[in-house]
Amino acid sequence: MRNTYLWLLQLITGILIAVLLGVHMVLMHLDAILGFFGVDATKITSWESMIERSNQGIWAGLYIALLAVVLYHALNGLRNVILELTPSVRTERVVTRVIVAFGIVTFVFCSYVPIALLSA
Amino acid sequence: MRQIQPRRNYLGAVGWLWAGNYKVERYLYILHRITGLGILFFLLLHLIMTTVFRIQGQDVWEATMAILHNPWFKIGEYLVVVAFVYHALNGLRLILQELGFLMVRPAPPIYPYRDSLRRKRPWTIAMIAVVVILALVFFYDFIAGGW
Numbered sequence: 001m002r003n004t005y006l007w008l009l010q011l012i013t014g015i016l017i018a019v020l021l022g023v024h025m026v027l028m029h030l031d032a033i034l035g036f037f038g039v040d041a042t043k044i045t046s047w048e049s050m051i052e053r054s055n056q057g058i059w060a061g062l063y064i065a066l067l068a069v070v071l072y073h074a075l076n077g078l079r080n081v082i083l084e085l086t087p088s089v090r091t092e093r094v095v096t097r098v099i100v101a102f103g104i105v106t107f108v109f110c111s112y113v114p115i116a117l118l119s120a
Numbered sequence: 121m122r123q124i125q126p127r128r129n130y131l132g133a134v135g136w137l138w139a140g141n142y143k144v145e146r147y148l149y150i151l152h153r154i155t156g157l158g159i160l161f162f163l164l165l166h167l168i169m170t171t172v173f174r175i176q177g178q179d180v181w182e183a184t185m186a187i188l189h190n191p192w193f194k195i196g197e198y199l200v201v202v203a204f205v206y207h208a209l210n211g212l213r214l215i216l217q218e219l220g221f222l223m224v225r226p227a228p229p230i231y232p233y234r235d236s237l238r239r240k241r242p243w244t245i246a247m248i249a250v251v252v253i254l255a256l257v258f259f260y261d262f263i264a265g266g267w
Contacts, residue, residue: 011215018208025258029201032264033257045185047178067167074160081153085133106167113171 006076013073020066054117063114068107075103145237145244152210155203162200198262205254213247 026034031041043049053059079099083092131140136153139146173184187193216222222240227233 014211025201029258030261032261047181074163077156110167110171113175
């Protein structure tokens with residue numbers, strides 16, 4: 001039953017990521033086509049543009065929320081790939097714990113940066 | 121008495137790359153896994169770039185961006201985009217299929233019937249077509265926007 005809920009969360013986070021990262025990919029990679037429609041996205045990776053976004057709470061919140069959703073989807077997907085090899089219950093537990101620990105450490109470390117940059 | 125041997129159809133780890141008797145959907149599944157693991161690898165690099173290097177200030181950030189404007193990294197980024205587009209649209213197809221939205225009207229299984237996989241195949245082909253179109257749109261921008 002627990003794996004069913006994990007899988008349902010995988011579907012929900014998948015849809016969220018498809019929308020949010022879709023916007024991200026269009027802004028980052030379609031600058032020539034966006035310029036045709038009057039949206040300037042050519043300087044989006046410059047320091048000034050990046051810091052301007054980092055100073056706003058809404059962007060920091062979006063980054064952290066996206067981080068949580070993406071980390072869940074990626075690490076649960078990796079867990080599903082590994083568990084498809086049908087390891088023993090013991091190995092399965094070790095795999096789950098390592099992946100959960102890695103996810104928590106990454107989330108804490110990576111969400112510290114947008115919070116620290118709010119006052120940069 | 122003649123012993124009937126069970127057919128050996130367990131592909132094991134070989135099934136990660138070779139689909140045996142299965143059809144195109146199984147290869148989409150393999151590609152879904154490869155793109156997923158590839159994006160996971162990119163995500164880790166991306167997180168290092170946007171945390172460890174970003175927190176160190178303007179000079180380090182601009183040096184990192186200069187490295188990332190190398191043509192090889194640009195080609196890599198294009199591959200990540202294509203992998204993302206494929207993974208997203210194939211995932212959407214799998215979600216719709218799992219929740220039962222792509223099921224067509226039931227029909228009696230009288231001989232030249234089409235199985236459920238073949239009845240869903242138009243959606244599969246439409247998904248592949250959209251992936252190809254989006255990959256071409258991103259490729260146009262990749263060329264037109266300068267590397």
